[in-house]
Amino acid sequence: MRKLIGLALVLTAIAASASAHGAPAGGPTSGISIPSLSHGEMSVISTYRGAIIDLAENAADTNEDFRRVLNYAQIEYSYCMWGSVPQSVSDENSPFNECSHAYLAATKDVLLRMRTMPREAAAASEIVSNIDTELVLHQLSLILCQFSNESFNTADIIxxxxxxxxxHPASMASFSAIALLLLGSAWALRRTGRSAG
Incomplete structure (x- = not known):
């Protein structure tokens, strides 16, 4: 239920915003630059996202840049519907692929920053090693898409x-299912209210 409420709030905010997705003309003038990542890296990093964010949220010795990149990763994740839209990571034609690149690039940046932190270095290095192994085993390192060369900035929400x-059929099906669920819930609540009265 929390995710549905969150989804409704995000959709309302987006509907109120007249800005298009992507970088504004001229690009960001402030913020922290976040390096791009390949399409192949996305699928592997998305698997480890939860572990990376958990480690980052519990990090003891942080600095402002680290916290800003972590915050950006979480903001982008919510704009991307918490990674729940089908094919948002795997399909470069998905309307959610660019924002998926943004939150996963920020997640990777957070992970790499933790390798220099005394308490988190060992756990972060282990995750990096696991990611590297999967990239090599599945030959994903060089798989690119239209957003693979795009770097991001904490001042620019995608x-x-x-x-x-x-x-996009997968996205449309997902949002249609949510709409049907909400309509069904409203209908059920209305029937319950009539029965009680």
């Missing part, structure tokens, strides 16, 4: 391309 949702 939003999904909402206008492309109707043309």
């Amino acid at each position: 939003r999904p391309d909402w206008s492309a949702v109707p043309m």
Whole structure:
């Protein structure tokens, strides 16, 4: 239920915003630069995202840049519907692929920053080693897509391309299912209210 409420709030905020997804003309003028990541890295890092964020949230010896990149990763993750839209990571044509690149690039940056922290270095290095192994085993290191060369910045929020949702079958099916669930819930609540009265 919390995710549905969160989804409704994010959709309301997005509907109120007139800005398109992607970087504004001229690009960000402040913030922390976040290096790009390949399409192949996305699928592996998405698997480890929870462990990386848990480690980062419990990190003791942090600095402002680390906290800003971590915050950016979490903001982008929520804009990307918490990674719950099907094919948002695997399909470069997904309206959610660019924002997935953003939150996963920030997640990778957070992980690499933790390798220099005394308490988190060992755990972070182990995750990096596991990611590297999977990239090599599955030959994902060199798989690229249209967003693979795009670097990001904490001053630039990347939003999904909402206008492309109707043309992307997996995204459209996902949002149609949510709409049906909400309508069904409203109908059930209404029936319950009539029965009680």
